[in-house]
Amino acid sequence: MAKTQLGARVDDEIKALAESRAKDRGQSLGDYIAGLVREDASGLRQRGLDAARRFLDEHQGLFDEAEEEDRRSRGAHAA
Secondary structure, three states, rough: OOOOOOOOOOOHHHHHHHHHHHHHHHHHHOOOHHHHHHHHHHHHHHHHHHHHHHHHHHHHHHHHHHHHHHHHHHHHOOO
């Protein structure tokens, strides 16, 4: 597939973050950005975010209980 060069202005922080995420995934910066655009255009990203929100809405109480229990356990052992 032919490639076209793009130019975009972003803050240094965003540039560093994008480069870091691309490196973490073993991708070039261009491939990483292309993947984000594809996910956004296909709705995959939004479906993932929606699924995560539904999961948290359904199970947040369990996480809260576990954190509270952890806090109580640590407090019980404090001298």
